[in-house]
Amino acid sequence: MDSGLDWHYARAALEWQLELGADEAIGETAVDRFAVEVELQAARAAAAVTQAPAGGGAMPPPRIEEGPDPVAVAQMAAAGAATLDDLREAMAAFEHCELRRGARNLVFSDGVAPARVMIVGEAPGRDEDLQGKPFVGRAGQLLDRMLGAIGLSRAEGVYITNVLPWRPPQNRDPRPDEIAMLTPFLERHIALVAPEVLVVMGNISCDALLGKRGITRLRGKWTEAQGLPALPMFHPAYLLRQPQMKREAWADLLELKAKLRAKA
Numbered sequence: 055m056d057s058g059l060d061w062h063y064a065r066a067a068l069e070w071q072l073e074l075g076a077d078e079a080i081g082e083t084a085v086d087r088f089a090v091e092v093e094l095q096a097a098r099a100a101a102a103v104t105q106a107p108a109g110g111g112a113m114p115p116p117r118i119e120e121g122p123d124p125v126a127v128a129q130m131a132a133a134g135a136a137t138l139d140d141l142r143e144a145m146a147a148f149e150h151c152e153l154r155r156g157a158r159n160l161v162f163s164d165g166v167a168p169a170r171v172m173i174v175g176e177a178p179g180r181d182e183d184l185q186g187k188p189f190v191g192r193a194g195q196l197l198d199r200m201l202g203a204i205g206l207s208r209a210e211g212v213y214i215t216n217v218l219p220w221r222p223p224q225n226r227d228p229r230p231d232e233i234a235m236l237t238p239f240l241e242r243h244i245a246l247v248a249p250e251v252l253v254v255m256g257n258i259s260c261d262a263l264l265g266k267r268g269i270t271r272l273r274g275k276w277t278e279a280q281g282l283p284a285l286p287m288f289h290p291a292y293l294l295r296q297p298q299m300k301r302e303a304w305a306d307l308l309e310l311k312a313k314l315r316a317k318a
Contacts, residue, residue, distance in 0.1 A: 124150035124235040132242035138167060141246060145219055145239050151232060157220035159186035169213035170314060171206060172249035176217055176258035176289060177228055183221040188214050193290040204311040213247050217262045228258055237262050244280045250317055252282050256289035274306045285310055
């Protein structure tokens with residue numbers, strides 16, 4: 055039904071309501087859910103009678119049209135990226151992740167490449183979505199202070215990205231299928247930056263790169279991801295919620311500093 059509203063105006067109005075925290079649509083009149091269910095069951099029964107084979111017997115299963123595998127499409131697109139600019143373009147053109155439709159910007163990266171340290175975060179938040187850069191909100195400010203404490207910065211020797219380039223609605227956790235279809239881009243991202251070490255921040259990042267979760271158990275212990283030394287750490291957003299864990303984060307930063315010194 056045509057409402058008469060301009061599409062762009064309607065989308066802007068919806069985005070404004072989402073920013074205000076509206077997360078549920080409520081109609082002007084009440085809906086009798088029980089009556090709707092009865093009508094649906096009657097419609098299904100009528101359709102079954104109409105579509106039944108003339109000679110009786112069981113109905114053939116419905117044909118399901120399968121589209122391309124999003125993971126396979128992502129693998130092909132990522133493999134064809136020879137540079138970081140190519141990779142950004144490939145991710146922007148990837149149409150199989152619904153997150154891109156609700157996000158304002160593709161959040162690709164920040165920092166310098168090549169870099170000694172590559173930090174992999176989880177997903178953009180509101181500030182990142184608005185600015186198109188990872189770690190620019192309060193968590194990003196804390197990350198900058200953490201890096202500065204061991205002589206690192208985005209301007210020299212550090213490159214930052216996320217598992218997901220688009221903000222999930224209401225900052226929800228990414229679904230397994232979303233992580234799976236975007237991981238090929240992350241793996242190619244790491245290969246193009248070619249860091250000396252990876253810092254894997256948060257459970258979502260550990261899931262994508264290490265195939266496991268449990269950051270409290272994993273943090274501070276060197277492992278390997280994509281053929282590189284990898285150090286799981288608490289996400290700065292978690293540290294803002296749990297400031298008593300900053301002591302553990304400081305110990306992890308010293309581990310990172312010692313690894314870089316040993317590789318120098």
